[in-house]
Amino acid sequence: MDEAHNLRGFLRRHRHIFLDTSIFIYFVEQHPRYHLLCDHIFEAVEAGSVRASTSTLTLLEILVQPYRRKADDLVLRFYSLLQTYPNLGWVPLTLEIADLAARLRAECLLETPDSVQAASAICAGATGFVCNDADFRRVEEIECLVLEECFGA
Numbered sequence: 001m002d003e004a005h006n007l008r009g010f011l012r013r014h015r016h017i018f019l020d021t022s023i024f025i026y027f028v029e030q031h032p033r034y035h036l037l038c039d040h041i042f043e044a045v046e047a048g049s050v051r052a053s054t055s056t057l058t059l060l061e062i063l064v065q066p067y068r069r070k071a072d073d074l075v076l077r078f079y080s081l082l083q084t085y086p087n088l089g090w091v092p093l094t095l096e097i098a099d100l101a102a103r104l105r106a107e108c109l110l111e112t113p114d115s116v117q118a119a120s121a122i123c124a125g126a127t128g129f130v131c132n133d134a135d136f137r138r139v140e141e142i143e144c145l146v147l148e149e150c151f152g153a
Contacts, residue, residue, distance in 0.1 A: 014128030018121030055120035091120040108138035
């Protein structure tokens with residue numbers, strides 16, 4: 001599987017990764033294009049070959065659509081994953097993260113939620129950032145893997 005090759009190399013290079021919101025959504029909702037890649041990520045996290053973190057902002061972003069659609073079953077599936085998954089840590093919003101997010105927003109021209117996610121990753125000590133948004137590449141402090149780019153040209 002060619003598309004997983006880049007992902008496997010990324011996971012070998014990083015002992016601690018940060019997962020952006022989209023990764024959880026693709027995994028739980030079994031996105032037709034990205035689910036298999038996300039499955040590899042969560043298998044590595046579950047096995048302990050890589051540790052993952054995400055921000056509490058992720059929970060807010062994840063739950064908006066299920067609450068809007070009144071999809072309580074999906075809310076429960078997300079909570080089940082997020083509260084019990086092994087080797088997955090939560091990064092709360094702190095003053096340090098808010099300050100770094102403001103700097104990243106100013107310097108890298110990120111939107112506020114993205115700057116909070118990037119700052120959370122850096123403050124948590126993650127060296128890799130998994131997302132599906134190339135804007136995160138503007139953050140020089142962390143290596144970014146954009147899922148869509150795993151598929152090549």
